[in-house]
Each structure stands twice: as structure tokens, then as C-alpha cells.
Amino acid sequence: MSEELNEIEKEIFSLKAKRAEIRKRESREAVQDYALEGPDGQTVTLAELFGDRSDLMVIHNMGRGCPYCTLWADGLNGLLPHMENRAAVVLVSKNDPQTQRQFAESRGWKFRMISAQDSTFTQDMGFADEEGNQFPGCSAFHKDAEGRTERTGSTWFGPGDDYCSIWPLFELFADGINDWEPKFTYRPEPAPAA
Secondary structure, rough: OOHHHHHHHHHHHHHHHHHHHHHOOOOOOEEEEOOOEOOOOOOOEEHHHOOOOOEEEEEEEOOOHHHHHHHHHHHHHHHHHHHHHHHHEEEEEOOOHHHHHHHHHHHHOOOEEEEEOOOHHHHHHEEEOOOOOOOOEEEEEEOOOOEEEEEEEEOOOOOOOOOHHHHHHHHHOOOOOOOOOOOOOOOOHHHHHH
């Protein structure tokens, strides 16, 4: 590794430590107790998603139609036991519960899945615009002893972020990411019957 690259790596680590400190000092945002839709169509509130935990990580996923969101969820799926050891974790999308269930089964996801299809939750958290276009990322929430819920942090997911290891790994290649894009499957299609 060149001295120039080594210095940049050190600077990045230093900036990440500063970012973490700033996030701790940021104001917390009071959040209402949204009504969302559980896997069997039942109403589940944001407060209920905490279970017996005081912290909750919500993965904002664009749903079945996004190969990028699928890539992030696939990668986080392996981290899920570690994440759940620290906090409650749920993946939320606008897909209906049946679509979520079918897609999760096809991917082997173990996340709890919640639908925000009939809620303003995704938009209010800043992960959808007025036209309904969604954006991937995550929100962290804290519930205090009195049951008040606050969002303590949020971040976006996107190519090159810190939350999907494939991007920095691919940057190590001679030609970098090289316009690579994720797909739902990489197996070759079977040849048509003659």
C-alpha cells in the first residue's frame, strides 16, 4: 500500500470516529407510534416492534423490485444474529405481507418483515418522497422507560456505503467496481429446448 493510500485510509478511519461522536450528540427525534402491518396482516405498532428491547433497528428496503436493496438485505441477513443480540431488528418495505413472505423465503431471509404499505412511516422517516419513490437505508430507534420512542439516527444505503461490504471489496480490483450492478440471480439461464 502506498504512503498516499495509507494516509487516506487513516483519514477515513479518523473521520468515521468523528462521525460516530457527532451522531451521539445529535438531537433525538420524537416519533409517533406508527401502525404497520405484520406478516399475517395484523396491525403492529412501532412500539411493539421493540419487544423487550430498548433499541430497534429498522432496515428501510425498497422491496421485491430492487436488486440493490436485495443485495443489502442478503448481506445483512448473515449479520442478523449479531444484530439481534444488541437490538430488535425488522425490515420494512411497502410490499404487502404476502409478497414480503414469498420474497424472503426465496432469498432465505430471517428478518422480521413489516409492511408500511398503508402508512406514512417510510415517507415520514425520509425514505420516500411525495410521489412514493423509495430510498434504502436504516433508522435506529430508542424507547425509554416511559414508552416514548425517539429516532436516534438514520443513514442511507447506496453503492460505496459502509453497510455493504461488496463495494469496498470490489474497489480492490485493478478496474474497481467497473460498472458492476447486482442481480437477483447469477446462474446462467437454461438453454431453450431444441
